[in-house]
Amino acid sequence: MTVSTGIDAPVEETRVALGRSLRVALVHGREEASRRAVTNLALASGAEIVARIRASDPRSFVEAAQALRDARPDVVVIQGGTKDEVALAELLEALRLGCGAQRPMPRVFGLVDTRVAASLRLRASPFEFERFAAASEVVDGLRRLRSGGDSDAPLRDALIEDGARALAETTATAALAVDVTERSTSLVLARPDGRIDAAHFIPLGLGMGADHVVVRASLDNVRRWLPWPIDAPALLERMFNRTRRTVEGPATTEAAVLLEMALAREAIAHALRDAADAGLDVAAMRSAPSILITGQPASLRRAGQSLLVLVDGLEPNAVSTVFREPDEGRAERIGMVVAVAPRRPAKIRIVRASGRSVARVDPGSFGLVAVDGDVEVAVSGAGVRGHGRSGELGVLIDARGRPLSLPERDGERIPAVTRWHAALQAIAGHRSST
Amino acid sequence: MTWRRERWSADHPLPIGVTKRAQVGDLVRAGDIIAAGATLAGALRVPGARRLGLSPADFERELRVRVGSDVVAKTVLARVGRRFARSVTSPIDGRLLHVTVDGDLYIAPIVDRWTVRATLDGVVARSDDAVVEVEGEAWCLQGAAAFGPDAIGEITLGVDGPDSDLAPSRIDVRLAGRIIVGGARVSAEVITRAHACGVAGLVAGGVPPAGLRVVYGDTVTASGSSSRDDRPTVLCLMGFGSAVLPRAIFEPLAALGGARAAIHTASARLFVFSTADIARAEAGSPDVAVSGEGPAAYAPADRGGADIDEADSEQPAQSEEELSPSANDRSSSER
Numbered sequence: 212m213t214v215s216t217g218i219d220a221p222v223e224e225t226r227v228a229l230g231r232s233l234r235v236a237l238v239h240g241r242e243e244a245s246r247r248a249v250t251n252l253a254l255a256s257g258a259e260i261v262a263r264i265r266a267s268d269p270r271s272f273v274e275a276a277q278a279l280r281d282a283r284p285d286v287v288v289i290q291g292g293t294k295d296e297v298a299l300a301e302l303l304e305a306l307r308l309g310c311g312a313q314r315p316m317p318r319v320f321g322l323v324d325t326r327v328a329a330s331l332r333l334r335a336s337p338f339e340f341e342r343f344a345a346a347s348e349v350v351d352g353l354r355r356l357r358s359g360g361d362s363d364a365p366l367r368d369a370l371i372e373d374g375a376r377a378l379a380e381t382t383a384t385a386a387l388a389v390d391v392t393e394r395s396t397s398l399v400l401a402r403p404d405g406r407i408d409a410a411h412f413i414p415l416g417l418g419m420g421a422d423h424v425v426v427r428a429s430l431d432n433v434r435r436w437l438p439w440p441i442d443a444p445a446l447l448e449r450m451f452n453r454t455r456r457t458v459e460g461p462a463t464t465e466a467a468v469l470l471e472m473a474l475a476r477e478a479i480a481h482a483l484r485d486a487a488d489a490g491l492d493v494a495a496m497r498s499a500p501s502i503l504i505t506g507q508p509a510s511l512r513r514a515g516q517s518l519l520v521l522v523d524g525l526e527p528n529a530v531s532t533v534f535r536e537p538d539e540g541r542a543e544r545i546g547m548v549v550a551v552a553p554r555r556p557a558k559i560r561i562v563r564a565s566g567r568s569v570a571r572v573d574p575g576s577f578g579l580v581a582v583d584g585d586v587e588v589a590v591s592g593a594g595v596r597g598h599g600r601s602g603e604l605g606v607l608i609d610a611r612g613r614p615l616s617l618p619e620r621d622g623e624r625i626p627a628v629t630r631w632h633a634a635l636q637a638i639a640g641h642r643s644s645t
Numbered sequence: 646m647t648w649r650r651e652r653w654s655a656d657h658p659l660p661i662g663v664t665k666r667a668q669v670g671d672l673v674r675a676g677d678i679i680a681a682g683a684t685l686a687g688a689l690r691v692p693g694a695r696r697l698g699l700s701p702a703d704f705e706r707e708l709r710v711r712v713g714s715d716v717v718a719k720t721v722l723a724r725v726g727r728r729f730a731r732s733v734t735s736p737i738d739g740r741l742l743h744v745t746v747d748g749d750l751y752i753a754p755i756v757d758r759w760t761v762r763a764t765l766d767g768v769v770a771r772s773d774d775a776v777v778e779v780e781g782e783a784w785c786l787q788g789a790a791a792f793g794p795d796a797i798g799e800i801t802l803g804v805d806g807p808d809s810d811l812a813p814s815r816i817d818v819r820l821a822g823r824i825i826v827g828g829a830r831v832s833a834e835v836i837t838r839a840h841a842c843g844v845a846g847l848v849a850g851g852v853p854p855a856g857l858r859v860v861y862g863d864t865v866t867a868s869g870s871s872s873r874d875d876r877p878t879v880l881c882l883m884g885f886g887s888a889v890l891p892r893a894i895f896e897p898l899a900a901l902g903g904a905r906a907a908i909h910t911a912s913a914r915l916f917v918f919s920t921a922d923i924a925r926a927e928a929g930s931p932d933v934a935v936s937g938e939g940p941a942a943y944a945p946a947d948r949g950g951a952d953i954d955e956a957d958s959e960q961p962a963q964s965e966e967e968l969s970p971s972a973n974d975r976s977s978s979e980r
Contacts, residue, residue, distance in 0.1 A: 271687035273742070273753055277661050280775065304751075308661065308743045312775035334746045422867040444855035451854040451885040454867040455789055 230357035230366045232413070236262040236284035236317070238302050240291030247490035249290040252322065252346055254489055256353035257368045257395070257411035258286070264305075266291060266298035275302060276309035283313060286353060287338075289331065290322040296330055299323075303334040311337070318356075322349050368397055368411045371505060374536070375401035378501050382532075387499035389479060389521060390506040393418030396478040398486055400496050408496075410486045417474050417507050421453040428477040435617050436473035436523065438629040438638065450474075465639055468511060472520050472637070475508045479524030498529040500599065502548075503536060510537040514545040514604055515635030522548055523631075528613050530588060530597025544602035546579070551590045552612045559608060562587040572610050578634045581605040604635070646787060646882065648897050648923055653916065654780040655765045655909045657795070660873065661685065662740060662759075664713065669772050673763040675907045675918060676797040679777045683715070683740055684757035693733050694748025697725045701748035710741050715755065722750060759873070764795045764907035766918050784901070784917040786882065786894065788848075790869035791910035792861055793878035796824060796846030800898065800906045800917060804828035807895035810887070811835050811849065818842045824906050824915075826898050830887040833859040836877045846878035846908045848898075848915055850888035857885075871910040880908050880915055897923035 235258040239249040246265065253260050262282035264275055279287075287306060291299050303319075310317050319340045321328050328342040343349045358366055365373075367390075375388035379401035390397040394416040400408040414420035415427070425433060430443055433450070449470065487493040508520040517535045521527075528550045536542040549559065557572045563586050570580060572590065582605045589596045618624040632638040659666065659680050666680035673679055694704035707723045710716055716735040724732035735741070735752055743751040767781020803811045803825040811827035813834050821843030827835065831849040833856030839847055857865050860877060867885065882890065890898075904919035 272690075272751060273661055273685045273688050280658075280661060304743065304745050307746075308751075310775075312773040336746060426864055426866055444853060447854045447858070448886040451867040455884050 230257065230354075230368075231359055233258040233353060233357045234261045234283060234285045235259065235353070236264070236279060236282050236287045238264050238287055238289045238291075238299065238306075239266065240295035240299070241265065241267045242292065242295075244490075245290050245292070245295070247488075248322070248346065249288055250489040251410075251491070252288055252290070252349050252353070254410035254412065254486070254491075255346075256350045257357060257366065257397075257413055258353050259413050264302055266295045266302065268302075272301070272305055272308075275305040279306050279309035280313070284310070284317045285315075286318050286320055286356065288320045288322070288349065288353075291327065293324070293327060296327050299327075299331060300334045303331060306335075306338070320349055320352060322346060367392070367395075368409070371397050371411075372399050372401070372407055372409055374503060374505065375399040376405065376407060378503050378534070379403050380405075382501045384500040385495060385498075386501040386503065387496050387525075388503045388505060389508075389525060390504075391475045391478050391508050392416050392506045394420045396420075396482045398479075398482050398491075398496060400492065400499060408486075408491045410482065410489065410491055412478075412482045412485060415478050415482060417453070417471050417478065419454050420478075421450050421474055424474050424478050424481065425450045428481045432480075433473050433477050435624060436476050436628060437469055438625055438632055440621050440625065468516065469632075469638075471507065472511070472516060475520045476524035479520070480526075483525065497525060497527050498531075499527070500529070500531055500597070501534070502527065502531050503534045503542070505536045506538065509535040510539070513636055514543070514602070516637045518546050518548075518604060518607060519631065519635045519637045522550075522607065522609055523615065526550075526613055526615050527609075528552075530595065530599055532599040533602070544600060546604035547582075547586060547588075547599040547601040547606045548609060549588050549590070549595065549597070549606060550609045550613065551595050553590070553592060553610055555592075558591045560589045560591070561606065562589075570608070572608055574610055574612070576608065576610045577631050579605045579607050607635070646891075646894065648784055648786055648894070650782065650784045652780060652782050653765060653785055653914070654770060654778055655763075655914075655916075656911065657761050657763065657777045657779065658911070659761060659775060659777065660759055662742070662753075662755075663774055664715075666772050666777055667763075667769045669769050671769045672767075673769060673779055674766050675763050675905060675916065677763045678760045679763045679769065679779070680761040682759055683755040684759055685740055685742065685753035686756045688742055688751040688753035689736060689739075690745075691722075691733060691736060691750045691752055693723060693744070693750045696733055697723060697731050699725065699748065701746060704748040705744060708744070712741055712744055714741050715739070716741050716752065762795065762797060764797065764909040765916055784897075784919060784923065786898075786915040786917075788880045788882045788913040788915060789884045790867060791878070791880045791908060791913040792857060792865065792870050792872075793846075793876045793910060794872055794874065795910055796878035796908040798822045798824040798845030798906065800824050800826065800901050800904050802826050802899050802902050807850070807890040807892060811847070813838045816842050816844065820844050824848060824908060826895075828895075829889045831879065832856050836860050836879055840877035844877075846880065848880045848882060848908070850881075850883045850890045851886045852879055852881045853887075854885045869910065869913055878908050878910060880910075880913060882915075 235253050237249045239245040262278055316338055319335045319338045321342045332340045371388050371390045375386050378386035383403050386401050388399040395413045396415045397411045414423050434446055483493055504517055504521050508517050511517050527548050531548045533546050534542050534544050553574050559570050559572050561568050582601050586601050587598050662685045663680055663682040694701045707725055710722050717738045720735045722733045737754055739752050739754040742753045763779050765779045765781040767779050770780045771778035801823040803815050809828040810830045816838045822845050824846045825844055827847050827849035829850045831847050831852055901917050901919050904917050906917045908915055
C-alpha cells in the first residue's frame, strides 16, 4: 500500500498489516447508550462482533452460555452502569459456564467504574479481567491484540484514520475517509481539531466479505445497481464464488467491474446504517466537505467509477470535494459533488476565477459540469451553498434526492442506472453528459 | 485440492450439559459416540453458600452432588451441621449445572438428550467440557464449504460421471445412512429429498447458493455453517454452482465406494477410512474443469476445527473474475 499526504507530495511506500481477526462478544447494560458505546468500541477497533448480550436479555442462563460458547470470543467487552451490576455478574457466570474450557481463554475488557469493576473482576475468574477508564484505551487494547504485537507494520484501519486526519488538517474542514477492501469496509470521520469517529466493519467487503454484504444488505439491493438484468440465483452464485478467490488487483472485465461497484455501494450503505445504529454521526459523514475514497473502489480504472460508487453508497448531502487514493498510487482529486434536492427546476450558480456560469438543475438530474480549479457554488431555492475544488471530472450535480430511491421495475430502473453510469463515464463507450 | 492420506485431527465442539465424554487416549472409530449430554432449559438459581452460612470456597467442599450430575427434586445438594442441620435441596428434577463465584447453584431441567459422534478413526487427543479432539489417519479431501451437522456413512456413487448432476430420482430410502457423491452439482430438491430419505450426507463439486438458502435459510454464507440440529449435510468440494469434479478427485471417490467415510463440516473435510491405494490421484494437482459460472480451484479457507500438521496451501488457478453472461445477463454495452 502507498500513503500520500496530498496530490503534490511524494508517495511513500508503507508496509501495512491487516491484523488478525479478533472475535469480540459484547456484553452491555440495559440502556441504549450502553449498547451503542460498546458497539462503538468494537467498530472502532476493527474487531468482528460475534455475540451481543444485553443485561436484560430475554435468553435464559443456559442459552446465554451456549451463545457465548458457540461464539468462541477472543475478548468479551463489558460496559454498564451500577444498576446493571447484578445482571452483568450473572452474564459473567454464563461466560464461565460457556467458555470456561475454551483454549485460549477469552479475555474480559471492562469499561466500567471502579466499584463495578471490583465486583465483576471477582466473578470473571478464571478469565483475565482488565478495567479501562476510557473508551480509547479499550480500542487501543483491542488493536494491540489484533496486531499481535507487530508494531512495525501499522494496521490498515489505523492508516485510514491517519489519512482522514491528515485530510482534515490540510483542508481545515471535516473529512471522511471511506475504505472498502476484500474483507472490510471502513468509515472514518475526522474533524479539524483531531477528533475522529471511526467504524471498521469486518467481514464486509468485495471479496471474502462479499457474501456478508449479500446477507446483510440483501441480494436485491446489490442487484439493483447493475445496469443489466440478471436473475437472483446467477448473481448469488457469483457472489459466493467471489469469496473463494484471491483477487489480484482491480477487476478488468466490465461485468466484473460493475459487479464490484454494486457490492461496494451496498457495503458502504450498510456500513452507514450500522454506524448510525451505533450512534455515530452519520449526518456529519454525509455532509463532510472533503471525502477520501480508498481501497478497491479507488483502484477502479476510471475516476468516474470511484465517484459513482461513493455518491450512490454514501449519498452525500452537501458540497464535497472528493479524492481517491488507490493502494498502489498517489491521492488525486477527482471531482466535486453538489447534492441538491430541488422540488422544482432550480438554477446553480458556479463561480470560478475565470468567471461565473449558471446551469439549470432539474429534479432527478445527475451529471457532470466540466469545471476546473476552485469553485464556489450556490443553488437557488435549495439552500445549498459551498466551496470546493473540482478535479479531473469537474463538478457532479446530483439532484436525485435523498434518500436515493431506485425504481422497482427493471424496465425503469435499468435505464436510470445506465444513465447514471454513462453520466460519469463509468461504462465503456459512454462519454460525459451534463 | 487433492486426496491425501495423512494424520488429521478433528475438533468436536460440545454443547452445554455434557454428561460423559471419551477420555484422552481412548481409541475411537468414526461414528462412535464420544460425548453425550442433556439439553437444558431455563436454569433456576438456588442460594447455596449464603443459605448454609459458608464462604463460597467452603461451600464447594460441602457439596454432596458433583456439578454436572442429574438430580431429582428435594435431593440434598449440600448440608452442614448435625443437630441443627441446614441444607440446600434441589427444587426441581434436572441437572446441577453450575456453581457461581458466590456459592449459588444453577439447576436446569432436562428437556432432551444429545450425543456427539467421532468423525475420525483414531485417538482422543483432547477432551474437556467444550471440545473432544480426535486424531487419526485417513484419506482426506479438503472441500470449499460444508453445511449442516457432521455425517458418517458409507461412500456411495450417485452419478455415472464427474460431470453429471445428481438427479432426485436416484435418491431413495435404500440409500439411508450413506454419504452420496453427487457429481458436478446437487440441487435443493436433491438435498431435501436425500434428507427425507435418511441419507447421511451429500458430496458434490458445487451446490447452487440459492438452493442452500432454501434449505439453510437466507443467512447462509459461503464460509459454510456447522450445526447440531436435524438438517441435511452437504459438502461442496470446489465451490458454488456447478463444478465438474476433476478425474483425479472423482476416480478415487468411485474406487472408494463402500468405504466408511465422514464429513466434518467445521473444517469442510471428507475423511475416508480405507487402506485402498489411490496414490495415483494423490500425485500432482488435478486438472480443473469449469462449467458455466462455476468456480475454478480455490485456496483453502482458514478453518477452525480440524488441522493438519503441515500447511496445505494451494494457489488459485484463477485470479480475475471471468464472467460469461447468459442470455439475460449481458451488460448494456454488450447488448
